[in-house]
Amino acid sequence: MRHRSETALAVITLFAAATHFTLETWYHLIWGQPLQALLVDYICNALMLLGGFASLTARPGSAAGLLAAGWAYALGFGWRSVFGRLEAMSHGIRAPNGEPTGAIVVALIAALSLVAAMLLWGLALAWRQSRQSGG
Numbered sequence: 362m363r364h365r366s367e368t369a370l371a372v373i374t375l376f377a378a379a380t381h382f383t384l385e386t387w388y389h390l391i392w393g394q395p396l397q398a399l400l401v402d403y404i405c406n407a408l409m410l411l412g413g414f415a416s417l418t419a420r421p422g423s424a425a426g427l428l429a430a431g432w433a434y435a436l437g438f439g440w441r442s443v444f445g446r447l448e449a450m451s452h453g454i455r456a457p458n459g460e461p462t463g464a465i466v467v468a469l470i471a472a473l474s475l476v477a478a479m480l481l482w483g484l485a486l487a488w489r490q491s492r493q494s495g496g
Contacts, residue, residue, distance in 0.1 A: 363423040367486050371416035373479065374428055378409035381435075405435050423490045429483030436476045443469045 385402040388394065409431035415424035446466050449456075456462050 363419075363421055364425075364486050364489055366482070367416055367423055367425055367428070370428055370479070370482055370486065371413045371424075374409050374416075374431060375413035377435075377479070378406045378413065378431075381409075382406045401438050405431070405438060408434050423486070425483055425486035425490050429480060429487045432476060432480035432483050436473070436480050439469065439473045439476055443473055 381402065385399065385406075389399050408427075412424060412427035412429075412431040415427050443466060446456075446462055446469070450462055450466070
């Protein structure tokens, strides 16, 4: 059974995916990054879009598991990005593309906190759904 807050999470997920796609494409065009890094971001966007659209069309059912999967993927690669940059900074390594790493790390940590909250929300909905379906 679908919880009423799942619709809000699906809408937030779609908004986050569109924002992430836009900002990551902009970052790629301005600062440059390996194509593999951009591909990982686009996989994340695809998972989040799939989860958001599936959730909105699965009525009265639920797609909370897909929503949680998209947010979990975002948390995973975001974690790696933040702590990879922090490690490089601790060793005095500057980004080869000239990005302002310190400011980006602060923004990424804030975004990572938000992503973690969204993931917990999605996991709570998926857990609730599995408990009600007897699974």
